[in-house]
Amino acid sequence: MSSPTERSLSYVEALQEAVAQEMERDESVFVIGLNVDDHKAIQGTTQGLIDTFGPQRVMDTPLSEDAITGICIGAAMAGMRPVHVHIRMDFLMLCMNQLVNMAAKAHYMYAGQVSVPMVSRSIIGKSWGQGAQHSQGLHSMFMHVPGLKVVAPTNAYDAKGCMTAAIRDNNPVIFVEHRLLYSTDAPVPVEPYTVEFGKARISGQGTDITLVGVSYMLVECLAARDLLAEVGISAEVIDPVSLMPLDVDTIAASAEKTGRLLVVDNAWTAAGASAEIVAAVCERQAGTPLIVSRMGYAPTTCPTTPALEKGFYPNAATIASRAHAMVRPNDPAWVPDVEPTLPHEAAFRGPF
Amino acid sequence: MLSDLVSNSPFLGEVMSGNIPADPAIIARVYRSLRLIRRTEEEIARIYPSDKIKSPVHLSIGQEAVAVGVCDVLGDDDVMSATYRGHAAYLAKGGDLRQMMAELFGKAGGGAKGKAGSMHLVDMKANVLGMSAVVGTTIPIAAGYAFALGREGQGETERRITACFFGDGATEEGVFSETLNFAALHKLPVLFVCENNGFAIHSPLSNRWATEALCERVATYGIPTHSLDRDDVFTIRETAQKAADEIRHGGGPQFIECKTYRWREHVGPGEDYDDSYRNRADLEPWQARDQIKLTGDMLDAGERQAIDDEIETAIADAIQFAEDSPWPDPEELFNHVFAD
Numbered sequence: 001m002s003s004p005t006e007r008s009l010s011y012v013e014a015l016q017e018a019v020a021q022e023m024e025r026d027e028s029v030f031v032i033g034l035n036v037d038d039h040k041a042i043q044g045t046t047q048g049l050i051d052t053f054g055p056q057r058v059m060d061t062p063l064s065e066d067a068i069t070g071i072c073i074g075a076a077m078a079g080m081r082p083v084h085v086h087i088r089m090d091f092l093m094l095c096m097n098q099l100v101n102m103a104a105k106a107h108y109m110y111a112g113q114v115s116v117p118m119v120s121r122s123i124i125g126k127s128w129g130q131g132a133q134h135s136q137g138l139h140s141m142f143m144h145v146p147g148l149k150v151v152a153p154t155n156a157y158d159a160k161g162c163m164t165a166a167i168r169d170n171n172p173v174i175f176v177e178h179r180l181l182y183s184t185d186a187p188v189p190v191e192p193y194t195v196e197f198g199k200a201r202i203s204g205q206g207t208d209i210t211l212v213g214v215s216y217m218l219v220e221c222l223a224a225r226d227l228l229a230e231v232g233i234s235a236e237v238i239d240p241v242s243l244m245p246l247d248v249d250t251i252a253a254s255a256e257k258t259g260r261l262l263v264v265d266n267a268w269t270a271a272g273a274s275a276e277i278v279a280a281v282c283e284r285q286a287g288t289p290l291i292v293s294r295m296g297y298a299p300t301t302c303p304t305t306p307a308l309e310k311g312f313y314p315n316a317a318t319i320a321s322r323a324h325a326m327v328r329p330n331d332p333a334w335v336p337d338v339e340p341t342l343p344h345e346a347a348f349r350g351p352f
Numbered sequence: 353m354l355s356d357l358v359s360n361s362p363f364l365g366e367v368m369s370g371n372i373p374a375d376p377a378i379i380a381r382v383y384r385s386l387r388l389i390r391r392t393e394e395e396i397a398r399i400y401p402s403d404k405i406k407s408p409v410h411l412s413i414g415q416e417a418v419a420v421g422v423c424d425v426l427g428d429d430d431v432m433s434a435t436y437r438g439h440a441a442y443l444a445k446g447g448d449l450r451q452m453m454a455e456l457f458g459k460a461g462g463g464a465k466g467k468a469g470s471m472h473l474v475d476m477k478a479n480v481l482g483m484s485a486v487v488g489t490t491i492p493i494a495a496g497y498a499f500a501l502g503r504e505g506q507g508e509t510e511r512r513i514t515a516c517f518f519g520d521g522a523t524e525e526g527v528f529s530e531t532l533n534f535a536a537l538h539k540l541p542v543l544f545v546c547e548n549n550g551f552a553i554h555s556p557l558s559n560r561w562a563t564e565a566l567c568e569r570v571a572t573y574g575i576p577t578h579s580l581d582r583d584d585v586f587t588i589r590e591t592a593q594k595a596a597d598e599i600r601h602g603g604g605p606q607f608i609e610c611k612t613y614r615w616r617e618h619v620g621p622g623e624d625y626d627d628s629y630r631n632r633a634d635l636e637p638w639q640a641r642d643q644i645k646l647t648g649d650m651l652d653a654g655e656r657q658a659i660d661d662e663i664e665t666a667i668a669d670a671i672q673f674a675e676d677s678p679w680p681d682p683e684e685l686f687n688h689v690f691a692d
Contacts, residue, residue: 056503062537067492067530074496077481097527101486102493108688110474110482111464115691146689170691 009188011181014156015045018163019083021192023053026081029167030057032068033085033121042085043123043182065094069120073103073172077114081167089122089176090133096141103172104147119166121175124215124266126313127341127348130179131304137215137267137297142174143244143276149197150244152176152266154218156186158241161195168194176243178216178266180345198245202254206236208327210254211319214240214273215266217295219342223316224323227336233327243273251277252284260291260326264314269296291326295319315340371586372650382424382585383647384659388666389416389440390644392449395667396439396456397621404675405456407469412440414615414635417643418547419444421588422515422608425596431479431501431514433494436471437547437614438483441517447475453670454677461677465684481514487552488525491518491544495535498542498605513541513599515592521552523566532605536573539604543595544570546609553618554629570607580610585643613638 009017023029030053036042037050037060050058061068065086072082086092092099103116125134142148149171153162159177166173203218204225213221218239225235236254240246255261261281263274274294282290295314303309321335339346373379393411400409412419415437423432423444434441442452448463455462456470463475464482474482481497484490494516501512522528523546535542546566550557557564567577576598578591588610595606615635617624625632648656 062530062533064527064530064534066527067495067534070489070492070527070531071496071499071534074481074493074498075500076496077493078497078500080500097486097489098492102484102489106482107691109464109468109472110476111467112688112691113464113474113476114482117691149690 005191006187006189008185009156009160010183010185011156011159012044012183014160014186014188015163015177016047016049017188018160018192019046019167020049020052022164022167023049023057025192028079029081029083030059031083031085032059032061032072034061034063035087036060036085042087043179046085065091066098069095069098070102072118073098073106073116076116076118077106081117083119083121083167086120086122088134089124089138090136092120092122092138092174095120099142099148099172099174100145104145107171108147115170116172117170119163119173119175121177123177123179125179126216127180127306127309127345129304130302132301135302137176137265139174139176139215139243140267140272140276143273147171148244149173149242150176151197151242152215153195153241154181154213154215154239155184156188158195158201160188161193162197162241164192165194165197169197176215180216180348181219183344183347184219195241197242198247199241200247200250201239201241202236202250203239204235204237206234206258208234208258209236209260209262209323210251210258211235211237211323212240212251212261212263212277213237214243214264217264217266217314220314220316220319221264223342224319227316227320227338228323230336231324231334233324235323240277246277246280248280248284252281255281255290256285256288259289262293262295262319262323262326264319265294265296267296268299269294270299272296293322293326295322310340316342371584371590373586373589378424379647379650380655380659382420382589383644383651383656384663385420385424385444386416386585386644386647387660388449388663389420389443391663392443392667393439395671397616399671400621405470406458407456407471408619409456409470409621410437410619411616411621412437414638415547415549415583415612416440416444417583417585418545418588418610418612419517421585422517422543422545422592424589425593426513426515429479429512431481431494431497431512432517433481433490433497433514434483434517435487435490435519435522436483436485437519438473439470442473442475442480442483445480446478447473447480448478449666449670450673451475453674457674457677458679459674459677460680460684461673465680467688488518488522488527491516491522492527492531495531495540495542498535498540499538502538502541509602510600511541511602513543513596515543515545517545517547519552520546520548520550520557520566521560522546524560532570532573532575535605536575539602541599542605543592543599544575544605544607546607547612548609549612549614551614551618551629554627556629566609567607575605575607577607577609580608582641583610583612583643584641585647615639
């Protein structure tokens, strides 16, 4: 129900509003990245910022992701709060040296003499031919390195609250977005607010199995929960929201209650967020029997053709099927008879 | 060229070329800075075999003039960025000597409580940005710092500048070219200074550069360049002074390439002229015009002695400070992972 101080916004509008409000509130905030000031405005997420704040604070860049990341770090050390935007997460690989060797370490290596308050925004693509290099979810690489925070909000409310919190945070924050979440709506307060990092959200309660959905896979997990309900299985769905810090307590408490944990990542499983979450919960559950499983991208490069791509990603049906097998191991395998593509995903058309 | 004459003639090599400041206070100040760095590093090399310094040291001995010539024209409010071979720049910019020595000893009294060591010296009170052991990484960060400072001034208004030191190897990294382009595009108040000592660890320029026309490469970005083929401290100083004035008044970045020579091994306290990659004869022309000796000879003997005595006292005090400083508490391991 929308109140006078809350209306329905899309994920895109929520991101735009968070950045605009923080730029209004704090002169040290600026937005930088290729095409942040153009007519397409990064799918609308930087819409209007150039008109309101001008080219000094909304800056297009050369294709120099390595140097621009370093420039953001230096500006942040000098007291500014850069928001560095990448249209695809794959491009963060060009920033890896600066993010891992400098941004993550500066506060520690220089024993607090500087801090690096910056946000690296990046978007994971899916479907309509995103292929090998526009589809990667590489968040686990950043979770590995002390000094970086990693957040992956899955709805418009958390998008605004996490972005506001990320900009105000005094550390480098890797902000993981997913292209298919952009058109989703949620009630979003008008006033600025923050969503605390390190607090998971229980997105749907249940008693038989815990599903953890990372980034866009949270949406698929919620759809899987509906499918499971039809066969009498009650799934609890958890959105970690923030991956570093990670709210192990909430996930572990749920897993202890249900006795089963299935983590579905919008990424590969090997050495990934799903591995980390399962391991952290198992360590916490020492002595308690717990059935665990992981799902994620197929262990292949992402193919471009839809004929192969559909087998690359987990979806509501495959998640429900796996969950069913965990809850009722003695039953015949069950695959719900549904289209693998959710309605908003079917509506998505390229080019991005 | 004068430099050729100098290299080929030990007699001419002992003559300081032009650009000697009229103000004797500047000569004394430059000498003091050069001598402080040389003697500090000689003491580090002396202590090193005792294993009290548990940090790789990349000594600047022989290269002091570049750091001193540039830093002498910077104000306290100006900013300096340097590399893992950063002792010279750190001290030349006014970094705290006691904290530096304690940092090398890994003690709590170090500028970074021992977390940094020699390769990551920092002293933000002196506007010394933290140093890095990954070649080239500090170049965009210095530019980013300058980007932030550049917003303080508009047009002809004076602004603080950032001097960014790096070696010849760093100019081969992609981020160097990326940063030059961005700095020129946005007229950032940054003075890029390449300390070209001719070696990346042991690899000579001839293995790495298609041509030695570094300044020509940089100039294509629209950046004024200055090529100095020897490390005459007062020539460096005058070049830096003029460049800094123009940058300070909104002229955008400039670039100095200064040839210099690393007298000691790449890392560690010793010499390495018996190794295969270079000969002692290569060192001799540089030693013949040792800037410390030449500037010292310009001073009155009594004044020089007073400076030398003061330096010895300061270094002894810093070593004692490092010796006396406690080890960091074990819980310090977990401090500063994240900023509050």
